[in-house]
Amino acid sequence: MDLGRQDQGGGRLGRRHLSEQGIWSARYGAITVANLTVVALAAFDGLGVVAALPGIAEDLGSVSLLPWVITAYLAASAIAVLVAGPVIDAWGVRTTFRLSGVWFLVTTVAAALAPTMPVLVAARALQGVGGGMVIAVALAAVGLAYPHELRPRAFAANSMVWGLMGFGGPALAGGLLALGSWRWVLLVQVPLTVLALALAWTRLPRRTDDAPGLRLDLPGLALMTVVTLASLAAVSQVGVNWWAAALALAATVGAGGAYWWHAGRASRPLLSRAHVVSPSFGLVHAATGAVLVAGLAADNYLPLYVQITRGHSESLAAFSLVFLTVGWTAGAITFSRLAPRWSEAHVAVFGSRALIPGLAVALAGVASGAHLVVVFAGFGLAGVGVGLVSTSGLTLLQGLSEPAEMGRITSAHQFIRTLCITYAVAIGGALLLFVVQQRVGDVEAVRQVLAGDLEAARAQLGPATAEAVQDGLALVIAFALVMAGVVAVVTLRLRSRFADRNPT
DSSP states (O other), X not given: OOGGXXXXXXXXXXXXXXXXXXXXXXXXXXXXXXXXHHHHXXXXXXXXXXXXXXXXXXXXXXXXXTXXXXXXXXXXXXXXXXXXXXXXXXXXXXXXXXXXXXXHHHHHHHHHTOSSHHHHHHHHHHHHHHHHHHHHHHHHHHHHHSOGGGHHHHHHHHHHHHHHHHHHHHHHHHHHHHHSOTHHHHHTHHHHHHHHHHHHTTTSOOOOTTOOOOOOOHHHHHHHHHHHHHHHHHHHHTTTOHHHHHHHHHHHHHHHHHHHHHHTTOSSOSSOHHHHHSHHHHHHHHHHHHHHHHHHHHHTTHHHIIIIITOOOHHHHHHTTHHXXXXXXXXXXXXHHHTTTSOHHHHHHHHHHHHHHHHHHHHHHHHHTOOHHHHHHHHHHHHHHHHHHHHHHHHHHHHTSOGGGHHHHHHHHHHHHHHHHHHHHHHHHHHHHHHHHHHHSOOHHHHHHHTTOHHHHGGGOXXXXXXXXXXXXXHHHHHHHHHHHHHHHHHHHHHHHTTTOOOO
16 A cells, blocks of 8 residues: 555545645644654754763763763664564554653653662663654654655654754753753753653554554564674774674674574564565665765764864864764755655665765865865765665655554664664774774774873874874775765666656
């Protein structure tokens, strides 16, 4: 069934009628505000808690556990996204959002009031469960609450909020830390969560009449937990302990293979093979995963280049991350404008053609030492390509999904996106640190800068390290260009497969 031609009551909607009752209309406005509030919470948590880490360490001690304040949340959130799929399909987005929202609210308060570092880490893990579930509900709700023609606008609004948080989030976190303790960074999320719950409590769709009963695949959950934790471990050990990174990667591959075998035999696996590698869904996953790797592998290390090679301040280095995010938001908004005339697959091809020149400009700027404006412009254009491909891909995926499977398919896609982002960071770091190791013989100073401790690294930094970082980032961008070629090939196959699909 093509949901793109029906409203929630099953009636056909004309384009003009959809325009008149858009995502901010009386019918959808509360759902839109609730979804955007959830997106803002997710974006701010990532920015704010990172900014609060020094204050947390000073207040609670146990500095060795400090990285787990972030890692515990990310790991629990990634696993919860998978669990959310069958729960949403069985209970509906309304009930799932109520339960996960209240869970997130309670665990956020617990984290804000944590008296010790171990308690904080445990509370952050529990908070991550709620955070992952709520994000999964927000994505699935777009597919279930809006008609297909409005989904590009809903996703564009989500991207805009994420982009705005990229600008305003650090300033808000800094203001909270200046006025109070790190606990305020968590407590400020409480009223926003209450707002989202109040707005969406009775407005999200109920469970469908043909919804399956809930039966969690516990063996599959255990295996995917190993995949997630081992993936995060592999990323954390890149450039620190290569043997540990290799062992973690081997564990990831082993657990992933075991899960694939299990999924072929379980009657209702946590993550269905068909939802991952079917001809239609598989192409969408591949295009989106490849574009995220291409866009984020290099962007994550742009601040390192700005600080070490160009000698600029930490503030400008942090600001350099904004350009790909802003481009991403612009790409999502552009898709929402093209959607009435272009199919999702045609937009994805267009996005791949923006990605390649953007990365080429960034590579030329880094390799030649051109003005940073050139480098930032390249990353901005690449971000437009990422936004076009990833947003059109998610919209196409939901247009191909049956309502009874919307939760599982959307959650599978979000989990794949999470893994691709994780490995983009790992591959980029591995390539950059490999060049530094070969050229300088020591990567300790670079690791200190990556950890945010530029002062401790200054004595070890010199022209050779600066040049090595420049060449390393150039190699990472070259790898990203190869991945951009993969995106171009996959999106062309998407266009060929869905050439006859009408625009949204």
